[in-house]
Amino acid sequence: MDAPKTRRRGAELEAAILSAAWNQLVEEGYARFTFDTVAERARTSKPVLYRRWSGREALLRAAIRHRGASSPPAVPDTGGLRGDLIETLRNASTGESTMAALLTALVTSHFEDIGMTPAELRAEMIGSRETSVTTILSRAVERGEVDAARLTPRVVDLPFTLLRHEYLMTFAPPSDEAIVEFVDQIVLPVLQPAAH
Incomplete structure (x- = not known):
């Protein structure tokens, strides 16, 4: 009833x-x-x-x-930038987070009929081939432009993570200005060895 x-x-x-x-x-x-x-x-x-x-x-x-x-999010104050950022991202990743819940609801709605997550669809598309970023980074290591020790799976995926984020938030391709900013201000500082 x-x-x-x-x-x-x-x-x-x-x-x-x-x-x-x-x-x-x-x-x-x-x-x-x-x-x-x-x-x-x-x-x-x-x-x-x-x-x-x-x-x-x-x-x-x-x-x-x-x-x-x-339900505004709590703003952590750990006493330092790194700690504050880590805590903020942890909070945003919980199931109770408004943004996490919203993104999950909207994204999964479009993939329910397919029965695969976006990561599974991407893996199907790439198959066993090496990604373009992996090839580019291997060449950069050989030239001494990139420290191979920094190439964790998340770091290797960083350029496309930024691209996917832009698509997800705007439903449009990033501008050329945004792409250059991704590379110059985010990706290269993470990949390149520190200057001595």
């Missing part, structure tokens, strides 16, 4: 709907993020939602804004 609808009004009703919308998104993904499922979860009716939001995208945006405003 379904839970009875609850009489709420104004800000209380809107907050309940937006919380229900957020929970619907992160628990069942964007494919099941509909006015029907959100109304049922919020124990209200679809017309109540339509009076406030014109459609699914407007409701999604409102739910994200509401979650961001009601």
Whole structure:
């Protein structure tokens, strides 16, 4: 038996709907993020939602804004930059993190039908061949431009990690300016041996 609808009004009703919308998104993904499922979860009716939001995208945006405003991340203060950055990234990586939950919900929604993660799709595409970055870095080691000891798997993947991040955040290819910035300000300082 379904839970009875609850009489709420104004800000209380809107907050309940937006919380229900957020929970619907992160628990069942964007494919099941509909006015029907959100109304049922919020124990209200679809017309109540339509009076406030014109459609699914407007409701999604409102739910994200509401979650961001009601759950701001804690800012660590470990006493040093490195510690603060590590703690911030650790916090952002937890399942309770608003950003981690949002990205997981949106990204997995697009891969549910395929049955593979983006990493698995990438591995299928590359197969057993060496990646272009691996080839480039091997040549750079031979020329003495790169310290081979720095070439951990994550460091090798760094150029494409930055590229994927840009695509994920903008749904557009990075500008040439951004690519040059990635290489000059992020990748090369990590790869090249320290000057003596």
